[in-house]
Amino acid sequence: MTLCLRWIDHLSPGYALAVALRRDILRKPLGLEFTEAQLASESASFHLTAWAEEVLLGSLLLTPREGGSIQMRQVAVDDRQQGLGIGRHMVAEAEAEAGRQGFTRMVLHARDSAVGFYLKLGYSPVGDEFIEVGIKHLEMQKQL
Numbered sequence: 181m182t183l184c185l186r187w188i189d190h191l192s193p194g195y196a197l198a199v200a201l202r203r204d205i206l207r208k209p210l211g212l213e214f215t216e217a218q219l220a221s222e223s224a225s226f227h228l229t230a231w232a233e234e235v236l237l238g239s240l241l242l243t244p245r246e247g248g249s250i251q252m253r254q255v256a257v258d259d260r261q262q263g264l265g266i267g268r269h270m271v272a273e274a275e276a277e278a279g280r281q282g283f284t285r286m287v288l289h290a291r292d293s294a295v296g297f298y299l300k301l302g303y304s305p306v307g308d309e310f311i312e313v314g315i316k317h318l319e320m321q322k323q324l
């Protein structure tokens with residue numbers, strides 16, 4: 181499989197597919213839906229997508245924060261394609277792009293079930309567990 185990573189615009193056709201993927205992978209299992217306000221606010225984020233032969237396999241967002249930080253959010257890989265390295269490739273490209281733009285720290289809120297993934301990619305836990313979207317999360321970060 182040849183993986184192609186692409187930065188896309190908010191509200192582009194690729195963005196609509198990415199929202200559908202994120203809804204399936206991240207929201208539906210929790211019985212949640214995106215609100216119009218949440219999706220509108222994503223205009224302030226950078227959108228990375230992963231494709232194989234024009235089929236969308238993964239997506240993530242980067243949202244600038246204060247003090248040189250940028251937050252990686254909504255990291256999702258199609259559930260039939262997980263464990264094949266797609267998440268690792270997307271995170272590497274997100275870190276590279278954030279560095280090119282002058283950000284010095286990547287931060288994120290990791291779901292309990294995904295903490296092991298981020299540990300493998302060099303992220304360190306910060307502080308105590310907290311609840312977000314109804315499930316346990318841990319803040320994690322990495323210097324870029």
Ligand SMILES: CC(C)(COP(=O)(O)OP(=O)(O)OC[C@H]1O[C@@H](n2cnc3c(N)ncnc32)[C@H](O)[C@@H]1OP(=O)(O)O)[C@@H](O)C(=O)NCCC(=O)NCCS
Nearest residue numbers: 255256257262263264265266267268290291293294296297
């Ligand atoms: C978590 C997720 C983004 C990882 O992407 P992926 O493409 O499946 O992961 P990769 O294949 O790139 O894995 C990279 C490494 O992390 C490991 N890994 C992947 N998911 C893991 C997990 N949930 N827990 C522990 N380790 C994990 C892999 O085994 C691999 O290790 P290796 O290099 O030693 O073989 C993806 O599985 C996913 O979308 N999960 C559901 C949604 C989710 O939880 N998103 C994160 C929200 S914070």
